[in-house]
Amino acid sequence: MDVLARRKLVSERFAERFGRQPLVWSQAPGRVDLMGSHTDYNLGYVLTQAIDRNTWIAARPRNDGKVSIQSLNLEGRAEFTLDQIEHDTAVPWTDYVRGVAAILRQQGYPLVGFDGLIHSTIPFGSGLSSSAALEMATAVLFRALGDLEIDPVQMALLCQRAENEFVGMNCGILDQYSSAMGRAGSVLLLDCRDLSSKTKPLAGGIQVVVCDTRAQRELTGSEYPERRAQCEEGVRILANFYPGIQALRDLSIEQLEFHKATLPGMVYRRCRFIIEENQRVLDMADALTAGGRDQISVLAAASYAGARDLYEISCEEMELMMAAMLSAPGVIGARQAGAGFGGCMVAFVEQGQVEAFAWHVGERYQASSGIEPHAYPVSAAPGAGPLSW
Numbered sequence: 001m002d003v004l005a006r007r008k009l010v011s012e013r014f015a016e017r018f019g020r021q022p023l024v025w026s027q028a029p030g031r032v033d034l035m036g037s038h039t040d041y042n043l044g045y046v047l048t049q050a051i052d053r054n055t056w057i058a059a060r061p062r063n064d065g066k067v068s069i070q071s072l073n074l075e076g077r078a079e080f081t082l083d084q085i086e087h088d089t090a091v092p093w094t095d096y097v098r099g100v101a102a103i104l105r106q107q108g109y110p111l112v113g114f115d116g117l118i119h120s121t122i123p124f125g126s127g128l129s130s131s132a133a134l135e136m137a138t139a140v141l142f143r144a145l146g147d148l149e150i151d152p153v154q155m156a157l158l159c160q161r162a163e164n165e166f167v168g169m170n171c172g173i174l175d176q177y178s179s180a181m182g183r184a185g186s187v188l189l190l191d192c193r194d195l196s197s198k199t200k201p202l203a204g205g206i207q208v209v210v211c212d213t214r215a216q217r218e219l220t221g222s223e224y225p226e227r228r229a230q231c232e233e234g235v236r237i238l239a240n241f242y243p244g245i246q247a248l249r250d251l252s253i254e255q256l257e258f259h260k261a262t263l264p265g266m267v268y269r270r271c272r273f274i275i276e277e278n279q280r281v282l283d284m285a286d287a288l289t290a291g292g293r294d295q296i297s298v299l300a301a302a303s304y305a306g307a308r309d310l311y312e313i314s315c316e317e318m319e320l321m322m323a324a325m326l327s328a329p330g331v332i333g334a335r336q337a338g339a340g341f342g343g344c345m346v347a348f349v350e351q352g353q354v355e356a357f358a359w360h361v362g363e364r365y366q367a368s369s370g371i372e373p374h375a376y377p378v379s380a381a382p383g384a385g386p387l388s389w
Helices: 003-018 092-106 130-146 152-167 174-181 223-238 253-258 265-290 293-309 316-326 351-369
Strands: 024-035 045-061 066-071 077-081 114-120 186-191 196-201 206-212 331-336 344-350 374-378 385-387
Touching: 003 045, 003 114, 024 130, 024 174, 024 206, 024 265, 024 293, 024 344, 045 130, 045 174, 045 265, 045 374, 066 092, 077 092, 092 130, 092 152, 114 130, 130 152, 130 174, 130 385, 152 174, 174 186, 186 265, 196 265, 206 316, 206 351, 223 265, 253 265, 265 293, 293 316, 293 331, 316 331, 316 344, 316 351, 344 351, 351 374
Parallel strands: 066 114
Antiparallel strands: 024 045, 024 385, 045 114, 045 186, 066 077, 186 196, 206 344, 206 374, 331 344
16 A cells, blocks of 8 residues: 555544544654664664554544544554553553553653554564554654654653553563664664664665564563573673673673583573674674675574574474575575564565565465465665654
């Protein structure tokens, strides 16, 4: 669906539901990490790209201090008062909107209520940060309606807090920062310690392709916090030998290996993956800019092997997708994306062979898994902001 058709659809549905046309629009993109799994909450580096799949909110301001929110993608509607924001167990996806409002109010920002209708082209639960895009689109909307002064990095931090403190997901800054700071035509090399980033161009002829396993995730909810806690335990133990360290990024692989015997086996494996992955981020940034196909292939393979064997975030469907991607025409390299345990994976593909690559992946993966995947090219997109027509 092109932009004009999408705008027409959302405008018509808004008028049907709220009786009037929307006046203010916001958007925020999803993201795919090109290298750097789970490095963000370890204050490391991530090579990330905002993508041309995004979340829109069409809205009209209200003067009664209430928010009424609906979605074209998800069931349920909700209304809440801005001076008494509570969780919604009946329509839980609205907690992302409520959480942003709650944190902004906590910080003293005056908020204007609105009627809002959401439309997203980001697949949910796929590892492309649909939740962060909704948070960022909500923050952009509140900023526009209230004429608030909030810069993009500050907005990303506030939305991260909304997810950590209100939604209850102890995520790092990667998703919100990528959505806030995306640049058309470039990827971001993000330093998660000081929240600075450098834009890096992709070399000509290389196309990023997202390959969605569409696997049904069967997580207990403990996998992410467990791995974070294991990394933090490693830092606590190793700080006895290196008192100045604050995160795994402060350690070399040589230092880790020297004190391997002091660490529980699982903690050692988690730490080793993160330390090696941090270096791979820096190396991949150079390789993608220079167009070094061989290095891209080696780095992507090492990242996936570490994610599978050391960090243990793979699953059967991811293994089958890796086999499909690596056997496809035009593939340069392939790896996991997002938190793992299913969801999306990412491939670097020769631009002229994207269609053949996607067809092969679809045929091979469906034959081996029984699941029809989605494989599609993505382009680097601008960060969150208002939409004007």
